[in-house]
Amino acid sequence: MTTLPEWVTPNRAIIAILVLFLFVPLLVLLAPATTNIYEQMSWNRRKSFALCAFFVILIFILALLFEEVAPGARIIALPLAIIFATLGPLVGYYNSDKIILKMSAARPATREEHLFLQNTVEGLAIAAGIPTPKLYVIEDTAPNAFATGRNPEHGVIAVTTGLLQKLNRREIEGVLAHEMSHIKNYDTLLGSLAVVLVGVVALLSDWMLRNFWRTSRGRRRAGRSGGRGGQAQAIVLVLAIIMAILAPIIAQLLRLAVSRRRELLADAHGAFLTRYPDGLASALEKLDADTEPLEVANKSTAHLYIVNPLREHAGLLNNLFSTHPSTRERIAALRAM
């Protein structure tokens, strides 16, 4: 029996295996979405589960990588990873809606103040056959809207005051119908989970990277005792850093792949609910023409909104990282109905 090379440690072997395992949920997540609304619901639930699995594996990989950089850190890193891996999906499932509403500075809409809004949402909920979602308002002149909630029973729709001022009733109804379909399809479950889980990964990688720089600098100073072991060590360190940089990017790309197609689907189903595609189409035209960015939105919540709230300029890179299909494309699809 040949002995394994010195640099193959159990820790590194486990990391390799985990990286391989990462591909299972990744494939589920990247599988193309169906165009059938009824299949879409079970797809979203499956993808949400895959996202949680992806998150858990990624957390453990990060923890083991930490051990590579700072030997002995396992004693703290592993229990921490277990806590994160358990709490992440749980908090994501039960509290993402509250976290997102808080992040967006949304307040509950009162019936007296927004009678038309409330009545329209109630009507659309009847048309969609789901419980009436709760209504929230964001004080901001940029017109936009999003939906969240883990299932239709916990659905929430938030609209900005700018949307209420700049759009007419038919257009508002179109926007609400779009959000209603997100809730009915369970798009909101996947989208909201992504906000929390991707956020945690990004935070952790950020924190790890900062630690890496510190330890690597310290080690370089401590001794230049070269040799093969030292070289392998350096390679692993570089890989760990690359992984820490890549993790949030992978997570980000994932979220985009997941969210772009469903905008088109929600448009189509929203139009089916109101039986008036032109309402949503002209709403999108107005939203597209408005160039004011939404203050309370950021990279982690951008994919939830009906149109990209960050108002980035179009370009190759932005196209690749865009959370939304081009609005012109969506309008054309609606006008053709």
Added chain:
Amino acid sequence: MGMIALIIFVVFVLYIVLAYNRLITLRNRIKNAWAQIDVQLKRRYDLIPNLVETVKGYAKHEREVFEKVTEARARAIGAASVKDQGQAENQLTGALKTLFAVAESYPELKANQNFMMLQEELAGTEGKIAYARQFYNDNVMQYNILREKFPTNIIAGMFNFVPQDMFEITVPAEREAVKVKFD
């Protein structure tokens, strides 16, 4: 040989059970959707006396209009068949239109908070009635398609699943009215 026959039989029975349950689910959904329409219609009936009272406070002399609305409401509530109710509903919608047209000539009434709220609620309720009917029709269509499709049609025939009627939607004028122009 006997084993294969048994398996085929079990699959066959299982299929019948599943198809039967699916039909039952859809039929109950239709019933529920119908009840939804009634809930919204009742809400509309409940709003009308309030509205009439509010308008009366400002436009005492329009007795004729009030009577028409009240009468149409009573007829709609008392309607025995779906067809009668549909007719009475149309009459009521017409009467309410006259009421709102009358209200136009009373600026003080138009500015009244209570009146504005009732008008909004009524419009909202009418929207909900339309959506409830649409939901009902969607469900009826799903049910009817399944009922007529082969081979579910055999099971539907065996257990006497009758076809359900769609609700004839008289297209509300507002559906066509608003057309935003862009140049």
